Amino acid sequence: MKRKSKSSALFIFIIAVIGFLAFAGFKGFVLGGWEFKSFDKVINRGLDLQGGVSVLMEIQQDKVTREELDSTKEHLSLRANKLGVAETIVTTEGEKRVRIDVPGMTNSKEIVDSLKQSGNLAFKGPNGEEILTGKDIKKATAQMNQQGGGYEVGLQLNDEGTQKFAEATGKYVGQKISIYLDDEMISDPVVNTQITGGVASIETHGTLEENKKLAGMINSGALPLPVKAVSVTNVGAELGVTAFPNSVKAGIIGVGLVFFFMLFNYRLQGLMANIALTLYIVLTLLVFVEVGVTLTLPGIAAFLLTIGVAVDANILTFERTKEELKKGYTIKAAVKKGSENALSSIVDSNVTTLLASLILYFIGSGPVKGFAITLMIGIIISLFTGLFVTKVLVSLGVEIGFINKLSHFGVSKIKGDEKHA
Structure with missing residues (x-):
């Protein structure tokens, strides 16, 4: 009795949390002056x-x-x-x-x-005078700091730059020499000692990627390469005004049909799948926000596709469960065996789709990459909700007696009268 009470409390708690996340994500709310914005306000939209x-x-x-x-x-x-x-x-x-x-x-x-x-690169002293330009820099490279650890940007100067920098660093020891690209400051390191050998380092205390980015900016100003626009595409805002609402409507209709299908074929077990699918949609959109995914029409198509993938995992499990029930197994045993028997098929199909999305990401460009990223995120989250959340909800439903009849699984009869434990 005590175990059943704990299972009931956990079951209600999980559903309440999923319901709250869904409400917060799609409606948003304000609490104590703090606003939780809905997904449509925070997800980036593509051109x-x-x-x-x-x-x-x-x-x-x-x-x-x-x-x-x-x-x-x-x-x-x-x-x-x-x-x-x-x-x-x-x-x-x-x-x-x-x-x-x-x-x-x-x-x-x-x-x-x-x-x-x-690019217009300039090293400027504390009073704003120009010390070096891009012409004085040979190369900038992200590298490991050999003494203190961490990463830094190494500079190689030409002969003229070496002389200018030696004079400036001798003059401004203990002060900052700021680096500007197109009149925007990108770094302001402090001069620790006079630098006379034409080789310097910028201590940024940043990550390797951050140092690569800074080195790239310095190089882009030091070694400007001519570029030409080979393609210019204008996308009218009117298209987006029509496309986005229509995409949302199509998504709502599609998800609604999926929900109805699961309820019609798998009854209460299907209801548990729908609750898990709601969590899947919320988690996926949350990841889009946190990662900074820019949603495009191909991205929306990929998102809707992953909803089908998430449902497919539940269908495989539920069909295996129905097979076990028809063989005469008890509800608890059938749920366990159905989940175990469907596992390999679910993992195989999702890994295959994940590999395909990785290929699209590495060889594709533009909207194709967006499609691939959206697909990858969806597959990973669908594995979590399909293999874990749905399983937990169905198991708890069986444990507390909420799901306790063959009709709750969409099964009308079994073979023979014998039931297996």
Whole structure:
């Protein structure tokens, strides 16, 4: 009796938590001056859902190294962010192309003109005088700090830069020399000692990726590469106004039909699956928000596809459970065996889909990458809700007697009268 009471409390608690998360995610609420925003207010939308400009820039050089491509990307990203538009997306494509998606803007000429300018790198002293320019820098590289550990950016200067830097660092020991790219400060390290050998290091106390980014910015100003817009696409905001609401309606109808199908075929067991599916939808959208996924029409298609994948795991389990019930096993034994028998099929199908999405991500570009990322996130979360949450809810339902009849599983008769434990 005590065990049944604990199971009942846990069952109610899980459903209450899922219900609260669903309400908070789709409706939002305000509590004590703190606002929990609904998903439609916080999920980033791609150009096809809100309009904007997509520019594909190509480096005008025959051979481009990965470092040069990354440097160009960081430089273009900095320029794109200076346009004053939030949620600008900058990605590399192929060996020498960079795509910039600028949502909410329509003046493509202004954007292209801003992006194709060469970088302007400058090292400035405390009083604002210019010490070094991009022409004085040979190379910047992210590296390990050999003395204190951690990561830093190493600088190599040419002969003229070496002389200028020696004079400046001797003058400003204990003070900051700030680094600017296109008049925007990207670092302001303190001079610890005079540097005379033409080799310096910038201690950032950041991660390896952060140091790579800073090195890329310095290189993009020190070694500006000519770029050209090879493709400019304008997406009208009117399309997004129509596309997004229609996508939401299609999603609601699709999910509603899935819910009805599960209830019709699997009754109370199907109800548990629907509750787990609700959690799946909420968790997936939460991950989209936290990761910063930009939702596009292909991304919405992938999201709806993963809902089908999540349901498929439940269907495999429930059909195996029905088979065991028809053989005469008790409800508790059938639920356990059904879950065990379906496990390998569920894992195999999901791993296959996950591998396919990984291939799409690495060889695809633009919307294809967005589709792949959305698909991967959905598959991973669907495995959690399909294999764990649904199983727990059904087991608790059986334990407390909420699910205690063959009809609760959509089974009308069994073979013979014998029941197996």
